[in-house]
Amino acid sequence: MDASWLETRWARPLYLAFVFCLALGLLQAAKLYLQRQRLLRDLRPFPAPPTHWFHGHQKFLRDDKMEKLDEVVEKYPRAFPCWIGPFQAFFYIYDPDYAKTFLSRTDLKSQYLCKFRIPCLGKGLVNLEGPKWFQHRQLLTPGFHFNTLKTYVELMAHSVNTMLDKWEKICRTQDTPVEVYEHINLMALDIIMKCAFNQETNCQINSTHDPYVKAMLELGRIAFYPLHSLLVHNDIIFKFSPKGHRFQELSQVLHQYTEKIIQDRKKCLKAGMRQDNTQKRTCQDFLDIILSAQAENGDSFSDTDVQSEMNMFMLVGHNTMTASLSWLLYCLALNPEHQERCREEIRGILGDGSSINWDQLGEMSYTTMCIKETFRLIPTISSISRELSKPLTFPDGCSLPAGMTVVLSIWGLHHNPAVWKNPKVFDPLRFSQENSDQRHSHAYLPFSAGPRNCIGQQFAMVELKVAIALILLHFKLTPDPIRPPTFSNHIVLKPKDGLYLQLKILPDS
Numbered sequence: 001m002d003a004s005w006l007e008t009r010w011a012r013p014l015y016l017a018f019v020f021c022l023a024l025g026l027l028q029a030a031k032l033y034l035q036r037q038r039l040l041r042d043l044r045p046f047p048a049p050p051t052h053w054f055h056g057h058q059k060f061l062r063d064d065k066m067e068k069l070d071e072v073v074e075k076y077p078r079a080f081p082c083w084i085g086p087f088q089a090f091f092y093i094y095d096p097d098y099a100k101t102f103l104s105r106t107d108l109k110s111q112y113l114c115k116f117r118i119p120c121l122g123k124g125l126v127n128l129e130g131p132k133w134f135q136h137r138q139l140l141t142p143g144f145h146f147n148t149l150k151t152y153v154e155l156m157a158h159s160v161n162t163m164l165d166k167w168e169k170i171c172r173t174q175d176t177p178v179e180v181y182e183h184i185n186l187m188a189l190d191i192i193m194k195c196a197f198n199q200e201t202n203c204q205i206n207s208t209h210d211p212y213v214k215a216m217l218e219l220g221r222i223a224f225y226p227l228h229s230l231l232v233h234n235d236i237i238f239k240f241s242p243k244g245h246r247f248q249e250l251s252q253v254l255h256q257y258t259e260k261i262i263q264d265r266k267k268c269l270k271a272g273m274r275q276d277n278t279q280k281r282t283c284q285d286f287l288d289i290i291l292s293a294q295a296e297n298g299d300s301f302s303d304t305d306v307q308s309e310m311n312m313f314m315l316v317g318h319n320t321m322t323a324s325l326s327w328l329l330y331c332l333a334l335n336p337e338h339q340e341r342c343r344e345e346i347r348g349i350l351g352d353g354s355s356i357n358w359d360q361l362g363e364m365s366y367t368t369m370c371i372k373e374t375f376r377l378i379p380t381i382s383s384i385s386r387e388l389s390k391p392l393t394f395p396d397g398c399s400l401p402a403g404m405t406v407v408l409s410i411w412g413l414h415h416n417p418a419v420w421k422n423p424k425v426f427d428p429l430r431f432s433q434e435n436s437d438q439r440h441s442h443a444y445l446p447f448s449a450g451p452r453n454c455i456g457q458q459f460a461m462v463e464l465k466v467a468i469a470l471i472l473l474h475f476k477l478t479p480d481p482i483r484p485p486t487f488s489n490h491i492v493l494k495p496k497d498g499l500y501l502q503l504k505i506l507p508d509s
Ligand code: HEM
Pocket: 109, 114, 125, 126, 127, 137, 313, 316, 317, 318, 320, 321, 324, 379, 380, 381, 384, 385, 446, 447, 448, 451, 452, 453, 454, 455, 456, 457, 459, 460
C-alpha cells in the first residue's frame, strides 16, 4: 500500500479531529476554571469548613453523617458554602431569618438536587413550576380539605389494625426485636391506595400479589436511592443505566395501572353507574376529587396530568409517611416517660381503642407535641433547594448572585443551637402553646412554608395520630440496643437498614 496515500487520506482528518477535540477540551477547561473563579469570588464573604480541593465537602454529605452537619451548624450559625467538587458549590442556610427570605421568593426547584426522575414518572405537583404548578395546586387543594380527611380516619385505623394483628402474631412466637420499617411501609401504602383510588389490595398480607404494589415498593427504593454519583445526575446516563432501565419498566407498570383505573372510573361516572362501589364508600377518594377538578377545567387538566398526579401522590405520600412514623416510634422507644404519657392521654380519649374519630384526634395534645418534636429532631425531608432566578439579599445585607443553588437545611435549622436550647434533647414541651408563641415563624419548618409548602401536611398529621394512638394502646416499644438505626438521606431521611424495635404486647390490649 502506498504510505503517502495513507498519510494524506487518513492522517489529515485524524489530525483535524484531534485538534478539534483538544480545542473543545481546552474550552471546557477554561469554562470550568472561570466557573470556579466566579464561585470563589461570590462565596468569599462566607466562611466555610476546611475543604478538600477535589471532593470539596462531599465526604460528609455522602456518608449521611447528620452529626457532622451539627458540628458545622454550631461553628457557622447562619450558613456556609458547601463545595461538592472543584467546580460546583451549594449555599447551605439554616437560620430562621435567612429561611424566611428564601421561602418568600418563587425561585425554581434545583434541577441538580431534587429531581424526582421526571422523564420517567411524569410531572406532578412536586416538580411542576410556573402557571401549571399554580393551576394544579389550586385544583388539588380540595383533596386535602379537612372534610375529606375526616372521612379517611376510619379506613386508616383499619389498615393500622391489620398491621397490629401481624405484630401480635409475631410477638406471640418470638421475643426478639422486630424489623418494623417494612411493616409500616406496607401499611402506609395500603392506606394511600385506599385514599387515592379506593383500591383494597390486601398488600399487608400479600405484598407480592398486586403488580402496582410491587412496582410502587420497588420504585420507592430506586427513586430515593443515592444520587451522589455525578453520572447518574444526568438523565440520559441514568436512563441507560441498569437502575434507570428498571425504573422505566416500573413506571410503565404504574402508568398502565393508573390509566386503567382512571378510565374505568370515568366510564362509570359517565354512565351514571356506581359500579365502582362509590355509593358503598363513605368517602370520596382522591381520584374522585381530581376527576371532578378535571371535569370543571376541561382541557387544562389532561388525563396524563391526572395520572402523573396520582403516581406522585402515591410515591411521595407513602415514602414520607413510612419514614415519619418509623422515627416517631423510635423517638418514643428511646423516651419511655414520654411514651407512657402519650399512652395515658390516648387511653383517656379512646378507652380500648375499638373506634377512633376525627374529634378525638384533636384532643391528643401531648401526643401531637411528641409528633412535632420528632419532626424537629429528625425531619423526614431534611433539606429543600432552589436555584436563584435573581440575586438574593438576606436581612443582614449578605447577598448571593442569580444562578446560585441554595439549600435550606431543615435538619440544620432544627438543630441550630442559636435557635433551639439543647437541640439534641427530645423535649415535646417546646411545642406547648406558651413556648411556641415566642418562637420565630421560620424556626420550625418540617413541611416547609410559603406557597410551595407541603400540601399533604394535614393528611400526614392525621395518619400519624391514628397510627401512634392505636400502636401505643396495644404495644410497649423499646429500642434494640444492638441495632440502633443509622440515617439514609436521599430526599427522604429514613433508617438505612430498617428499624428494629422490641415490641411488648400490653396486658389489657
Ligand atoms: C409525612 C411527612 C411529610 C413531610 C415531612 C413532608 C414534607 C414536605 C416538604 C418539606 C415539602 C416542600 C418540598 C420543596 O419545597 O422542595 C413538601 C412538598 C410536598 N408534599 Fe409533603 N411531606 C410529607 C407528607 C406528604 C404527604 C402524605 C403527601 C401527599 C399525600 C405530600 C405531598 C407533597 C406535595 C405534593 C408537595 C409539593 C407541593 C408543591 O410544590 O406545591 N407530602 N412536603
